[in-house]
Amino acid sequence: MSTPAASASGIIKNFGATRALDHVDFDVMPGEIHALVGENGAGKSTLVRVLSGLHRPDRGGVAVDGRVCHFNSPHDAIVAGIATIPQELRLVPALSVAENLTLDDPPVRRRLGVATIDRAAMRDEARVALAELEFTPDPDARVDQLNFAERQLVAIAKALRRKCRLLILDEPTAALETREIERLFALLARMKRQGTAMIYVSHRLDEVVALADRCTVLRDGQVVATSRRGSFAVRDLVQAMTGRAEAQIGDRGKAPGETVLEDADERADAMRLRANEIVGLVGLLGSGTGRVLRRLYGLAAGGANVRVSGEARRLALPIDAIRAGIGMVPGERRLGLVMNLSVRDNILLPSLDRLTRGGSLDRNACDRLVADLMASLDVRPRNAALPVRALSGGNQQKVILAKWLALEVGVLLLQEPTQGVDIVAKAQIHALIHKFANRGGAVLASSSDLTELTRLCDSICALRQQKITARFEVEQGFDEKRLHAAIGG
Amino acid sequence: MTMAKRFNLAGQIPLITLVALCAVTALLTDRFLSPLNLTNILVQSSIMAVIAIGMTFVIVGGGFDLSVGSTVALAGCIAAMTMVKFGIAAGVLAGIATGALVGLANGLIIAKLGVNPFITTLGTMVLVRGLVFLVTGGAPVGDDGMPSAFIAFGSERLLGVHYLVWVPAVLLLVLSWVMHWTPYGRRIYATGGNREAAYLSGVQVERIIASTYIWCGALAGVAGVMLAARLQSGQPTSGEFYELTAIAAVVLGGASLQGGEGTLYKSIIGVFIMIVLGNSLNLLNVDSYWQRVAIGAVIIAAAAADRLRSRR
Numbered sequence: 001m002s003t004p005a006a007s008a009s010g011i012i013k014n015f016g017a018t019r020a021l022d023h024v025d026f027d028v029m030p031g032e033i034h035a036l037v038g039e040n041g042a043g044k045s046t047l048v049r050v051l052s053g054l055h056r057p058d059r060g061g062v063a064v065d066g067r068v069c070h071f072n073s074p075h076d077a078i079v080a081g082i083a084t085i086p087q088e089l090r091l092v093p094a095l096s097v098a099e100n101l102t103l104d105d106p107p108v109r110r111r112l113g114v115a116t117i118d119r120a121a122m123r124d125e126a127r128v129a130l131a132e133l134e135f136t137p138d139p140d141a142r143v144d145q146l147n148f149a150e151r152q153l154v155a156i157a158k159a160l161r162r163k164c165r166l167l168i169l170d171e172p173t174a175a176l177e178t179r180e181i182e183r184l185f186a187l188l189a190r191m192k193r194q195g196t197a198m199i200y201v202s203h204r205l206d207e208v209v210a211l212a213d214r215c216t217v218l219r220d221g222q223v224v225a226t227s228r229r230g231s232f233a234v235r236d237l238v239q240a241m242t243g244r245a246e247a248q249i250g251d252r253g254k255a256p257g258e259t260v261l262e263d264a265d266e267r268a269d270a271m272r273l274r275a276n277e278i279v280g281l282v283g284l285l286g287s288g289t290g291r292v293l294r295r296l297y298g299l300a301a302g303g304a305n306v307r308v309s310g311e312a313r314r315l316a317l318p319i320d321a322i323r324a325g326i327g328m329v330p331g332e333r334r335l336g337l338v339m340n341l342s343v344r345d346n347i348l349l350p351s352l353d354r355l356t357r358g359g360s361l362d363r364n365a366c367d368r369l370v371a372d373l374m375a376s377l378d379v380r381p382r383n384a385a386l387p388v389r390a391l392s393g394g395n396q397q398k399v400i401l402a403k404w405l406a407l408e409v410g411v412l413l414l415q416e417p418t419q420g421v422d423i424v425a426k427a428q429i430h431a432l433i434h435k436f437a438n439r440g441g442a443v444l445a446s447s448s449d450l451t452e453l454t455r456l457c458d459s460i461c462a463l464r465q466q467k468i469t470a471r472f473e474v475e476q477g478f479d480e481k482r483l484h485a486a487i488g489g
Numbered sequence: 490m491t492m493a494k495r496f497n498l499a500g501q502i503p504l505i506t507l508v509a510l511c512a513v514t515a516l517l518t519d520r521f522l523s524p525l526n527l528t529n530i531l532v533q534s535s536i537m538a539v540i541a542i543g544m545t546f547v548i549v550g551g552g553f554d555l556s557v558g559s560t561v562a563l564a565g566c567i568a569a570m571t572m573v574k575f576g577i578a579a580g581v582l583a584g585i586a587t588g589a590l591v592g593l594a595n596g597l598i599i600a601k602l603g604v605n606p607f608i609t610t611l612g613t614m615v616l617v618r619g620l621v622f623l624v625t626g627g628a629p630v631g632d633d634g635m636p637s638a639f640i641a642f643g644s645e646r647l648l649g650v651h652y653l654v655w656v657p658a659v660l661l662l663v664l665s666w667v668m669h670w671t672p673y674g675r676r677i678y679a680t681g682g683n684r685e686a687a688y689l690s691g692v693q694v695e696r697i698i699a700s701t702y703i704w705c706g707a708l709a710g711v712a713g714v715m716l717a718a719r720l721q722s723g724q725p726t727s728g729e730f731y732e733l734t735a736i737a738a739v740v741l742g743g744a745s746l747q748g749g750e751g752t753l754y755k756s757i758i759g760v761f762i763m764i765v766l767g768n769s770l771n772l773l774n775v776d777s778y779w780q781r782v783a784i785g786a787v788i789i790a791a792a793a794a795d796r797l798r799s800r801r
Contacts, residue, residue, distance in 0.1 A: 297689075317693075318688060318689050318690070318691055319691040319692075319693060322690075322691040323691075328689065330689060334683065334685075334686065335685050335686050335689055336686060336689070337683070337686055338678075338679045338682035338683040338686050338687060338749065339682065339683065340682045340683075340745075340747075340749045340750055341678060341679060341682050341749065345675060345678065345679065348675070349675070349676075349679050349687070349690045349691075349692070350690045350691050352672030352675055352676065353672055355672075356671070356672055359671060360666070360670045360671060361670050361671065361672065361675070363670075403690065
């Protein structure tokens with residue numbers, strides 16, 4: 001057939017003694033969406049980084065349109081026509097949409113021999129570029145006033161402004177709502193028709209199955225499968241990624257017990273959590289799911305009045321919530337962990353006072369607690385002294401849960417509990433949450449992944465404009481259409 | 490295994506640097522290893538070590554303190570003035586309290602109002618130096634009337650070691666325990682490493698941050714008292730550039746200016762590196778202008794090493 005728009009052949013990349021990529025061959029044709037999947041640490045990011053000029057391979061090479069390229073920096077890759085949309089968008093928050101779009105190469109005009117930025121041309125250019133993506137913001141709006149989905153469109157428009165042979169999207173839907181995902185997919189389909197080659201990296205396998213023309217599975221730095229559209233299903237991908245069939249979650253036997261935490265004030269989004277119960281929260285961006293969690297964790301401006309096991313309490317600071325036996329797993333891991341501290345220090349952080357004897361930390365008790373938790377949560381590698389930033393996403397998420405299990409909280413508030421976590425760790429985390437609830441804990445979890453909530457929760461609350469619009473019992477089987485109507489999606 | 494080895498080696502860079510520096514100087518001049526010179530280095534390092542211990546608290550907590558040099562001078566002068574009238578104990582207490590007050594002011598402005606630590610302490614540095622001149626009228630304090638026991642503290646020895654050297658030694662032991670084995674100490678590391686995550690884990694980050702500045706100020710006060718004992722007076726112009734030496738020493742000792750990393754004993758190794766460097770340049774008769782150039786280069790090299798380490 002024709003030449004690939006971009007290809008990598010025989011790539012080997014070592015980091016110290018670890019081989020991150022082991023003879024990897026990968027190519028993507030013009031007008032093709034090639035998905036790249038694998039567990040955390042399988043080598044997806046390393047391959048993306050090689051293609052985008054951030055890492056130089058130890059062996060093997062990259063070619064664009066059949067021509068061999070040697071990238072010494074991301075700039076070389078961009079010039080060769082490879083654009084990357086990373087998870088953390090590289091935009092300047094304080095500059096306007098138009099300024100960001102034209103940042104590498106702003107339109108100029110000469111005035112008295114001096115080159116000055118032509119602001120009118122810049123605005124027009126931005127307007128046209130974004131209109132092609134069917135997005136029409138004010139070009140003078142500051143980027144930090146846009147939501148994530150809008151910023152992502154700006155980043156894509158910025159990438160397309162240069163000659164773009166290959167667009168690499170790294171977990172583009174991780175922070176998007178259902179409607180925004182649909183808009184993004186429509187855009188990718190249009191770009192595909194125009195002949196742009198795309199690499200799509202994602203943990204969401206249903207998306208991959210729906211979207212990709214081809215899919216390559218990496219495991220331990222090697223390509224274990226590459227298959228065409230129609231010849232792979234989620235089940236096959238999981239098996240290829242992990243080398244085993246997907247684990248099933250055990251039963252949740254117990255009926256809900258006493259009320260553990262409830263709002264004391266009258267409000268449209270009042271919550272009530274019972275022992276042994278896992279409640280899901282679902283809603284579009286701005287529907288107030290995050291607000292509910294923040295309020296119950298003492299982060300609302302002015303505080304919140306609640307009843308904890310019947311006793312009235314005021315939650316004005318996180319420390320109030322923690323003292324009431326409430327723990328929170330924030331949506332972003334950087335808010336849950338102190339990355340440069342050890343796994344041990346992170347796990348112990350909320351429990352320090354409990355582990356103090358005569359003013360000094362009880363070293364034995366600390367070590368025992370940390371070792372027990374790391375074993376029961378299967379945190380890997382099993383080295384408590386390692387800085388937590390050296391762990392994979394899934395293991396970091398387990399460390400955040402371990403913090404609250406160390407303190408033996410009664411209530412867990414979870415925000416996107418498995419975001420950016422691979423499928424095996426995801427199942428482990430779900431099992432942990434179930435175990436927590438089975439032992440009498442109450443859980444409130446928000447997630448933009450509906451499948452996750454139906455699997456995890458006993459009941460689901462739909463929110464819209466800070467109001468609860470519907471409640472569903474997952475047991476009785478539930479109607480996705482009714483749910484979408486409730487959240488207004 | 491190889492990972493672990495390399496990691497440990499990187500942690501020992503300050504000590505290796507210090508040993509190498511001493512070895513080279515000893516080879517170039519035999520005066521370096523003379524008992525008089527070594528004692529001199531210890532005594533010179535003692536005052537800076539006390540300041541660096543306080544600075545480590547602030548830097549580990551994610552902050553920065555430029556005001557310690559001025560605080561040393563103010564505390565020394567207040568201590569001398571009080572001592573002449575009310576005796577040694579009152580003078581020492583007044584000096585340390587003065588430092589703690591400056592630290593409290595820094596801490597409240599930085600932690601509660603959220604003002605940038607660099608600007609805040611730049612401001613207090615100038616302000617406090619102004620206060621020193623206002624209080625003393627620009628003249629040395631207690632030139633003739635300092636209590637003799639206090640002067641002895643600045644020059645005599647206990648068990649063969651200068652009293653001045655005992656101060657940082659004891660502080661190092663006690664405060665290392667505080668940093669590593671008390672909940673408070675662990676919370677300083679967590680706050681400096683990631684203020685938001687620490688807050689969400691129930692750490693009262695504002696109090697922690699403010700407290701690090703109080704430590705820093707109080708220890709600058711201790712250093713001011715020690716300096717007054719050594720100079721046998723309160724000198725309004727003393728302590729200039731001490732803040733820069735202290736910050737450089739802490740960074741040389743491997744603390745990260747991003748916060749959350751640093752160890753007291755390594756900061757003290759950093760102090761020795763700075764003092765030995767100055768001492769060896771003196772012994773080698775390097776021109777004093779060139780000495781400044783060299784020390785400035787070392788500070789930049791230390792900061793660059795900090796960046797290189799965090800990039801890996």
